[in-house]
Amino acid sequence: MTVTREEAIELLEAMVRIDSVTPWLIPGGAGEGDIARFTRDWLADLGLEATLEEVEPGRPNVMAWLRGSAPGPTICLSAHSDTVGYANWADSALHPVVEGDRMIGLGVADDKGGCAAAMLAVRELVRSGTELAGNVLVALVIDEEGVSIGTEHLVAHHAAEIDLAINLEPDGSHTIYGEHQGFGWIDIVVHGEPAHGSAPDKGVDAIVHMAEVVTRLHRLDETRWKPNPDPKNGRTVFHTGTIRGGTDYATYPNQAVLGIEIGTQPGESLADRVAEIETIFAEVTESEPRFRGEVVVRLDRDPFTGAGNESLLSALGDATEAVNGVRSPVTGLNAWTDAALFQSAGIPTVLFGPEGGNYHAAQEWVSIPDMIATAEILRQTLVTLIGRKDGDS
Ligand SMILES: [Zn+2]
Known part of the structure; x- marks a missing residue:
């Protein structure tokens, strides 16, 4: 018994047609209200206890429970319902082909x-009539493309009810992820001294001083992070994102602000990266005594280091082998996902998902057969973990 191609296409097309651009990223974005009502109704029609939990006005998580006939662990299948914007699409973003x-x-x-993979997996589980010793929670959360307030809300209110979680994100390589990098969004603020262009003794050029910082950051990346990738999670993320500063052509710039994205590996924290930036400040001050800089952390996300997830890894690995004929390897990732928030809340978690490409770009695609395979892998994993066996009471 498996999901048909027509069923998979019908569900996914319906979801893609519903605009759910995250308003955190794109002011005025449609938000997740419409997609949440659609998916809640779809899951409720299966007989799940499906509710909306509003995280922000008009932006609800969908929480849908399939309760077993006997007690046992609760497995959460989690995915995010929001998307990035579509300014770079010609016209077909919401009209899937x-x-x-x-x-x-x-x-x-x-x-x-x-x-869709989570929803179809649960539908097949319901259709098959498999008795469960435990529960399934399908959680479709908001704002992952923003700052993950959906999953923050979920774990703040429900962590104690969830025993294991599979966080679903697309992936091109049939891999199961048991860890990944953390990251920070950091502003580096360099202060100057505004002065008339004819007063070089008074002026301190914040932009020239920032150039010194940027050069040293790049050197640190080239000499430390780039040559020493984590064996599982790859090269530590570092890139500049934004820069602004100065007031006009005629004035020494009083301030320059650089926005960077920077990664952390398991065992590290953002404080380690901040200390490295402060060392750079000290170096610049040696040659530029009037240098003044500060670090402002805008977002700090811990790495994901799976723990206690052995039963999940085993069941999911077995299911990939049964469905795909090849057992998916377990490794790490050089990106960040909501899996870190589940694990940080004490829920053993793994990250997995269907094959796709061009994420956050025009012509984003997903493999329909692999989405169907993912649904079947999830169903088998649930049966292994909480399918009722003789002797369960
Ligand atoms: Zn995503």
């Missing part, structure tokens, strides 16, 4: 393919 084995459209992979 099927080309061969691929569906193309905004969010087909990231992460509506994950949402």
Whole structure:
């Protein structure tokens, strides 16, 4: 028994047609209200106890419970219902098209393919009549493309009810992820001394001083982070994102602000990266005594280091082998996902998802057969973990 291609296409197309651009990223974005009502109704029709939990006005998580006939652990299948914006799409972002084995459209992979895989897995579980000793929670959360307030809300209110979690995000390589990098968004603020252009003795050029910082940051990346990748999570993320500063052509710039994204590996924290930046400040001060800089942390996300997830890894690995004929390897990732928030809340978690590509870009695609395979892998994993066996009471 498995999901048909027509069923998978029908569900995913319906979800892609519903605009759910995250308003945190794109002011005025449609938000997750419409997609949440659609998915809640779809899951409620299966007989799940499906509710909306408003995280921000008009922006609800969907929480849908399939309760077993006997007690046992609760497994959460989690995916995010929001998408990035679609300014870089010609016109077809919300009008998905099927080309061969691929569906193309905004969010087909990231992460509506994950949402659909979880929903279809549960539908097959219900249809099969499998008795469960335990529960399944399908959680479709908001704002992952923003600052993850959906998953923060979920774990703040429900962590104690969840025993294991599978966080679904698209992936091109049939891999199960048991860890990944953390990251920070940091502003580096360099202060100058505004002065008339004809008063070099008084002026301190914040932009020239910032250039010294940027050069040293780049050197640190080249000499430390780039040559020493984590064996599982790859090269530590570092890149500049934004820069602004100065007031006008005629005045020494009083301030320059650099926005960077910077990664942390398991065992590290953002404080380690901040200390490295402060060492750079000290170096610049040696040659530029009037240098003044400060670090402002805008967002700090811990790395994901899976723990206690052995039963999940085993069941999921077995299911990939049964469905795909090849056992998916377990490794780490050089990106960040909501899996870190689940694990930090004490819920053993793994990260997995259907094959796709061009995430956050035009012509985003998902493999329809792999989305169906993912649904079947999830169903088998649930049966292994909480399928009722003789002797369960
Ligand atoms: Zn995503």
